[in-house]
Amino acid sequence: MKKSAIIIGSGIGGLSTALRLLSKGFDVKVYEKQNTIGGKTNQLVNEPFTFDLTASILMNKEIYKEVFSYANLDYKDYLEFMKVDPTYRCFYHDGIHYDFTRDIVSLIKTLESVSVKDSIGYIKLLSEVYERYIIANDHFLQKTFKNPVDFFKPSSIMSAFKTKTFSTSYELISKYVKDEKLQNFLCYQALYVGISPFEGPSIYTLVPVISQLYGLWHLKGGMYSYVKALEKAIHNFGGTITTNYNVDEILISDGKAVGIKSKDNEIVLGDVIISNADFPYTMDSLIKSDNHKGKYTANKLENMKYSCSTFIIYLGLKKKYPQLSVHNLYININFKENIDFAFTGILPTAPSFYLYCPTRIDNSMININGECLSIVVRVPNLFFNNVIWNENTDRFLRNNTISALKNIQGLEDIEENIVYESYLTPHDLKVDFNSYGGTAFGLSPTLNQTNYFRPHLKxxxxxxxxxxxxxxxxxxxxxxxxxxxxxxxxxxxx
Ligand SMILES: Cc1cc2nc3c(=O)[nH]c(=O)nc-3n(C[C@H](O)[C@H](O)[C@H](O)COP(=O)(O)OP(=O)(O)OC[C@H]3O[C@@H](n4cnc5c(N)ncnc54)[C@H](O)[C@@H]3O)c2cc1C
Structure with a gap:
């Protein structure tokens, strides 16, 4: 008889695990509390505009493809990848902008326009971080660490030293690149895992480096196309996904997980239970007895470090803005101070932000001659209870952000061309997806909370x-x- 697997949550983690297990012969059932699947990687449709709710930057294309080849499927039957070039257009508050192209010849031209010294430093940084990435990929990202011996064996320790993560991202970047504009461009990307570039380990400089060396991609229809592709493949294998199903408890008998109970007291039994719901939320809410939480009791969860959150503005525009690329950054004045605010419980007054405009290359996300624009600002998570999230907070962030946006040459009239506008707050991340503390990226990937020290998969x-x-x-x-x-x-x- 087939083994049965129950998966709580249809985020990227839940859906991709479902497909992998189905391809290995499991009977798989996914239960999702929301009425749509995908978790935080979701979609916001307001005709004629289609927005990716959160994730938009597609790095490491090969990993996306691997999920399909793992299940003996041809990804081309499910997905259409489009090249993004320039990978980024970076705007600065003083009116300057740089394009960071895939093409090394034009990239060098841009870097040399800053200075030859910075251009050489930039290439040295790419080379050093590339080497660290290869080590991290072989020794940490693709391995599990169940026991201390797995992690503390000499080869792992040697590899950890070779990744030289002990300095911060900013310290590593500024060792090679002296120009502040280039530093800020690189530091902003190290923020993508929700940790400060001024405090987090330098390993996260691999984010800008992978983007440059392996390129960024867009999926036709947006990132949500990946969720739809997984859904189709899961259904083809006979898996089921039930939405509007709020799991209330993981049932445990004699030290063994045996099933789930819904908020409506329905019980489903299975051979293995996999929670894709945010790990600290799972420990806090779905596992009822302290005896079954291992070390992750309420006290431990309270003392762990959590990533920052985000405030997102979605704008449907009735005009085309060729000044924008697909992925853009806006670096505002007092960059460090405003970034630090997201980690110290203060709202940014001069926000720096990421701008996603997929309709620059993808007409399938819009039905008029306009643009879909998402503006993502880093903000404190809900553990900082001095920030009250209400309409005034939304307005404050919205107005500060739009007034900065209007500094970009050619975007001065943007406010007059808005025909749709909405927001996503840390509160939404908590309520909609049970993201613990309303964080964007879950537990912070600090040195003490990575590899062996991060919650294990089993x-x-x-x-x-x-x-x-x-x-x-x-x-x-x-x-x-x-x-x-x-x-x-x-x-x-x-
Ligand atoms: C604003 C923002 C921007 C981002 N940008 C990028 C990007 O550009 N590129 C990138 O690669 N990554 C990005 N990320 C990160 C990426 O979106 C996440 O890492 C990824 O989507 C997380 O997937 P997951 O499977 O861990 O969890 P989730 O997406 O959180 O899925 C968990 C699922 O479990 C469900 N669930 C929870 N509790 C229950 C319950 N009791 N019963 C039933 N179901 C339950 C939730 O509703 C949800 O569907 C971004 C994240 C955010 C927030």
Whole structure:
């Protein structure tokens, strides 16, 4: 008889694990509390505009493809990748902008326009971080660490030293690149895992470096096309996904996970239970007895570090803005101070932000001659209870952001061309997706909360219970969560 797997949550982690297990012969049922699937990687449709709700930057294309080849499927039957070039257009408050192209010849031209010294430094930084990435990928990202011996063996320790993560992203970047504009461009991307570039380990400089060396991609229809592709493949294998199904408890008997109970007291039994719901939320709410939480009791959760959150403005525009590229950054005055605010419980007054305008290359996301624009600002998570999230907060952030946006040459009239506008707040992330503390990226990937020190994929306290997603090993980001699904499937197959 087939083994059965129950997956709580249809985020990227839940769906990709479902597909992998189905391809290994499991009977898989996914239960999702929302009425749509995808979790935070979701979609906001307001005709004629289609927005990706959160994730938009597609790095590590090969990992996206690997999920399909793992299931013996041809990704081309499901997905259409489009090249993004320039990878970024970076605007600065003083009116200057730079394009960071895939083409090394024009990239060097841009860098030399800053200074030859910075251009040489930039290339040296790429080279050093590239080497660290190869080591991290071989020794940490693609491995699980269940026991201390797995992590503390000499080869892992040697590799950890070679990744030289002990300085901050800013310290590493500024060692090679002296120009402040280039530094800020690189530092902003190290923020993508929700950790400060001025405090977080320098390993996260691999974000800008991978984007440059492996390129960025767009999926036709937006990032949500990946969710739809997984859904189609899951259905083709006979898996089921039930939406509007709020799981209330993971049922545990004799130290073994045996099923789930819904908010309506329905019980479903299974051989393995995998929670894709945010790990600290799972520990706090779905596992009822302290005996089954291992070390992740309320006290431990309270003392862990959490990533920052985001405030997103979605604008439907009735005019084309060729001044924008697909991925853009706006670096405002007092960059460091305003970034630090997101980690110290203060709202930014001069926000720097990421701008996503997929309709620059993808007409399938719009039905008029206009643009879909998402503006993503880093803000404190809900553990900072001095920030009250209400309409005034939204307005404050919205007005500061739009007035900065109007500094970009050619975007001065943007406010007159808005025909749709809405926001996503940390509160929405908490209420809609049970993101613990309303964070954007789950547990912060600090040195003390990565690799062996990050929550493991297999419960140490309860048999047949597994976890997948941003807050467990290897960490946040769509491609990293896809790796998490590969590792958890390997654990289950063992
Ligand atoms: C603003 C923002 C921007 C981002 N940008 C990028 C980007 O550009 N590129 C990138 O690679 N990554 C990006 N990320 C990160 C990426 O979106 C996440 O790492 C990824 O989507 C997380 O997937 P997941 O499977 O871990 O969890 P989730 O998406 O959180 O999925 C968990 C699922 O579990 C469900 N659930 C929770 N509790 C229950 C319950 N009790 N019963 C039933 N279901 C439940 C939730 O509703 C949800 O669907 C971004 C994230 C945010 C927030």
């Amino acid at each position: 419960s140490n306290a309860v048999k047949n219970l597994y976890f997948v997603g941003s807050s467990v090993h290897p960490g946040p980001g769509v491609s990293i969560v896809l790796l998490s699904s590969k590792l958890v499937t390997q654990e289950i197959m063992k």
